[in-house]
Amino acid sequence: MDKIDYQAILERISEEIKPFCGKGKIADYIPVLAKVPANQFAMAITTVTGEEYVIGDSEVEFSIQSISKVFTLTLAMKKLGDDIWKRVNLEPSGTSFNSLVQLEYENGIPRNPFINAGAIVVSDAIYDGRGKTKNQIIRFVRDLSGNNSLYFDEEVAESERKFGHRNRAMANLTKSFGNLNNMADEVLDIYYHQCAIGMNVLDLSRSFLYLANEGVNSRTNERVISGRQTKRINSLMLTSGLYDAVGDFAYWVGLPGKSGVGGGIVAVVPSVLSVAVWSPELNESGNSLVGVKALELFTTYAQNSIF
Amino acid sequence: MDKIDYQAILERISEEIKPFCGKGKIADYIPVLAKVPANQFAMAITTVTGEEYVIGDSEVEFSIQSISKVFTLTLAMKKLGDDIWKRVNLEPSGTSFNSLVQLEYENGIPRNPFINAGAIVVSDAIYDGRGKTKNQIIRFVRDLSGNNSLYFDEEVAESERKFGHRNRAMANLTKSFGNLNNMADEVLDIYYHQCAIGMNVLDLSRSFLYLANEGVNSRTNERVISGRQTKRINSLMLTSGLYDAVGDFAYWVGLPGKSGVGGGIVAVVPSVLSVAVWSPELNESGNSLVGVKALELFTTYAQNSIF
Amino acid sequence: MDKIDYQAILERISEEIKPFCGKGKIADYIPVLAKVPANQFAMAITTVTGEEYVIGDSEVEFSIQSISKVFTLTLAMKKLGDDIWKRVNLEPSGTSFNSLVQLEYENGIPRNPFINAGAIVVSDAIYDGRGKTKNQIIRFVRDLSGNNSLYFDEEVAESERKFGHRNRAMANLTKSFGNLNNMADEVLDIYYHQCAIGMNVLDLSRSFLYLANEGVNSRTNERVISGRQTKRINSLMLTSGLYDAVGDFAYWVGLPGKSGVGGGIVAVVPSVLSVAVWSPELNESGNSLVGVKALELFTTYAQNSIF
Amino acid sequence: MDKIDYQAILERISEEIKPFCGKGKIADYIPVLAKVPANQFAMAITTVTGEEYVIGDSEVEFSIQSISKVFTLTLAMKKLGDDIWKRVNLEPSGTSFNSLVQLEYENGIPRNPFINAGAIVVSDAIYDGRGKTKNQIIRFVRDLSGNNSLYFDEEVAESERKFGHRNRAMANLTKSFGNLNNMADEVLDIYYHQCAIGMNVLDLSRSFLYLANEGVNSRTNERVISGRQTKRINSLMLTSGLYDAVGDFAYWVGLPGKSGVGGGIVAVVPSVLSVAVWSPELNESGNSLVGVKALELFTTYAQNSIF
DSSP states (O other): OOOOOHHHHHHHHHHHTGGGTTSSEEOOSSHHHHTSOSSOOEEEEEETTSOEEEEESTTOOEEOGGGHHHHHHHHHHHHHGGGGGGTSOOSOOOSOTTOHHHHHHTTTOOSOTTSHHHHHHHHHHHOOSSTHHHHHHHHHHHHHHTOTTOOBOHHHHHHHHHTOHHHHHHHHHHHHTTOOSSOHHHHHHHHHHHHTBEEOHHHHHHHTGGGTTTTEETTTTEEOSOHHHHHHHHHHHHHHSSGGGHHHHHHHTOSOEEEOTTSEEEEEETTTEEEEEEOSEEOTTSSBHHHHHHHHHHHHHHTOOOO | OOOOOHHHHHHHHHHHTGGGTTSSEEOOSSHHHHTSOSSOOEEEEEETTSOEEEEESTTOOEEOGGGHHHHHHHHHHHHHGGGGGGTSOOSOOOSOTTOHHHHHHTTTOOSOTTSHHHHHHHHHHHOOSSTHHHHHHHHHHHHHHTOTTOOBOHHHHHHHHHTOHHHHHHHHHHHHTTOOSSOHHHHHHHHHHHHTBEEOHHHHHHHTHHHHTTTEETTTTEEOSOHHHHHHHHHHHHHHTTGGGHHHHHHHTOSOEEEOTTSEEEEEETTTEEEEEEOSEEOTTSSBHHHHHHHHHHHHHHTOOOO | OOOOOHHHHHHHHHHHTGGGTTSSEEOOSSHHHHTSOSSOOEEEEEETTSOEEEEESTTOOEEOGGGHHHHHHHHHHHHHGGGGGGTSOOSOOOSOTTOHHHHHHTTTOOSOTTSHHHHHHHHHHHOOSSTHHHHHHHHHHHHHHTOTTOOBOHHHHHHHHHTOHHHHHHHHHHHHTTOOSSOHHHHHHHHHHHHTBEEOHHHHHHHTHHHHTTTEETTTTEEOSOHHHHHHHHHHHHHHSSGGGHHHHHHHTOSOEEEOTTSEEEEEETTTEEEEEEOSEEOTTSSBHHHHHHHHHHHHHHTOOOO | OOOOOHHHHHHHHHHHTGGGTTSSEEOOSSHHHHTSOSSOOEEEEEETTSOEEEEESTTOOEEOGGGHHHHHHHHHHHHHGGGGGGTSOOSOOOSOTTOHHHHHHTTTOOSOTTSHHHHHHHHHHHOOSSTHHHHHHHHHHHHHHTOTTOOBOHHHHHHHHHTOHHHHHHHHHHHHTTOOSSOHHHHHHHHHHHHTBEEOHHHHHHHTHHHHTTTEETTTTEEOSOHHHHHHHHHHHHHHTTGGGHHHHHHHTOSOEEEOTTSEEEEEETTTEEEEEEOSEEOTTSSBHHHHHHHHHHHHHHTOOOO
């Protein structure tokens, strides 16, 4: 196969997504997210062979929100191995990402680690009962991205806390079923902070490269997790990474990916590359409207759907 | 009709319920309730004409728990009139009394004021935002019962709070739908205290007499609520007062009533009397096992089912 | 108490309901019901002492629809006694009257005999496996009403069958749980016919008089069912007789009653009278809009709410 | 990469699955399936370059059951293109494969074409209203497999019909929402027949090779569907092909696949091969217990998870 000209693909995409700008809706459930200017777009590719490509507003930092759930799951798998699956399932949820209904019917075992209840259980699993867990998370993300200036945006975390009645409902319901070891508010503090990390698209594509590289951080050559665990995180992203549009994303894009309500989406072509896209306006499923379109164009032009 | 010999009926009941003692299970979701001695039974009748009858362990105080929801609903109806029905529905729930499922499907409007979520909304409705609400509640119950030594059992309230993860889930879910004006924890403090009132069966039958007396406290001759509102509370007790055994209770007993997990049940024969029973062991529906049986015998012998 | 002038009350009601005419919506799920002229109203009272009062379009026959479920339940209780409660529960449903959701979660045991699934199970229980059951039903209703010209409206029954996909779904789901002894289509044939009986308001109030008369048909002096069973049917009507507006009806009217989508409602004042009302336009809960209002006025003026 | 010795892998697998034989449970919801002898195992691989490998009871024909849903979906996509997605969604269901609950909440639009309700809608979509559809299906499967002796097992189809109360419930519920053009029983006749095709593992792996070959039948060189549609069917199999164990299968096996309660599972390595396995004992999710284990070993040894 000829070498793919990724930069040309990014340029083509940045043209073709233009008609889709202005068609979505910025997340407004917390004020601090609502004030992000619309009409921004950035995309970045990092390959396992060390090449990087960017386009658009690639300097702008955005809130990664739910994308962070992949980082904390990785930490939990490093700490607990397969024991984490005793506390959280790995099946698609089939219902809205923050539904308490399913959690109640399934006795406090969340459907997967990427719905909020699941991520809260994962936060509980990595919480050390003292103050060091947040440090551990931010250091982990700095190591993956190679960007030591990444930080928790306390304004975002505080805003999440202030308007987080539903998450507090979920954490307390989980606790009522005995599936939370620590106090709900302590665990939510971890959870809100992990969601409140800001980074740009290149930071993001670099941070996910280990999932395209059999678990190894290619910048430092350190193993993050085993190759087997890497495949599993990728499979989980494919079956549960895009809220209630998992099937849609698998159908139109065909890559394991994870999205956040901040407008970021990151996807992985196993053994080849990671690709991050950001555009703050969301579609009805809560995923970046332009981001999904851009990734669909990407797999079409680069011919690298896993299917 | 000949005058009914209620004392003879109570004596007959206290014999006939004996085979049912020891067949239920004391509530153990909080330790302080679990340590109540089983095998206790008491029953009291207060008529609108001022007669009183008691039998059994009628001196023993028990925790009224959910029975208190009738008192706070009455306070909310006094304060808000029919406006309270904008925030809580008046239909039977059809599911377990603490289900979050229904609350989520129905957008935070609880099915009725006697399920936990509904009672929490009622507590929010009567909360003044400062510290006086608890005083108001206990004074109201003292007035109804004529017993000025009634008090909140702080040990019970604290125990409810400590193990109240599911109630906290419910309050936060309600808040997430915008149906709670105050902070969840403040409202729950009211709620846990109202449930933690201790009284004996005679206090209880006296406290409910206004619902048999067209809304008038017959001891003081003061109107508590209107006759019309009285009928409504009675109808609500009939359709929603016995957790998930409303139909069963209407079928076998045939009176408006309200039960609590402390083992108390109180029922009303409109225009005639109120009757309270207490026995701490519960049946599968969370109602006093002996208490339900005793009331079934009572309406059979006194021939006063409303149907 | 002075003798109540029921005729005057009926006249007052027929004036006061006028503003509510034209505000509802005629049932249109089957064409044959949709063509009933709106703006009709009739009301009839039959007392246990033999007096009768009528007003309005009292000659017009209407389709009793779900009201028939009380007749078939009575037949099933005569045939099986309390064994019928092994196959159908007696709790309010808390959800829309034709929901399959609850039926599935509760393993094919319908919540009560007045939701469609419950009535289908009751039809199965009285079905003899041959052709005589329909005859038995119509004879029973003729005996109760004293009107030997009552008949099944075959056009209505056929229309119900033709558009009855959801009932067929329900019957088959019940069968899949083993709670239907006969073939779904045979049972549905019984069910559609019982719903397709036409009568006028006076027929209807006469037919229900046994439930106000401790189970005795006062015209023939024959016992229909025991006094105990009578109370139970009344309690069931109160907790489950008005679709998803049971609490509302108990709150505003305060009588055991049963409604049908044909616009009829019948209610019982135990030991006193039965009252039937008909007006074809329905409110959002599927009950006659004017009918509910008329009964609310009735219990207000006659002062005979059971609460 | 060295050439993979698939025959050696099959031999190794057939040894290593032995401890898992006898641990599952043969489908017994219809008698005709229940009488299949346990302790059978067969596996077959067909590569896009024309090589074939088999092991075990590869001559034995088994009922493909739900695997047939991929064939009828392919026919529907050929006939309707993307219009089929107006009538059926493409998201994972998150609940048991035959649940009516979700179908009711989502107004008769099945979650995906591989749950029963979805497959029934697909059957309706390809039904011509006359008798030729079954012929079309069997011819299509014969063409894909190259085996002209494949046939519908009428005994199995009749058994499915006889015990198919839940499927009839589902079809009628779908019809009640207007999402079935033909009569429920006619559509179910198509559905039961498609499930009742018998074949052996080699037939099965050959039949699915077009999904590994960009949509082309490599035996005849005819295009079955477009490359784009092929990727989509593969993505759908990955997100919805294994009943309620989709996440588990993606996690442990990592290939698009489809299972049936007859004990067959077929999976696709895009651009490389199709692999079929059969062993009649099922695990708790209704998938072949030994089959899942065998495919997990297969992707481990052949190193061809798509993740």
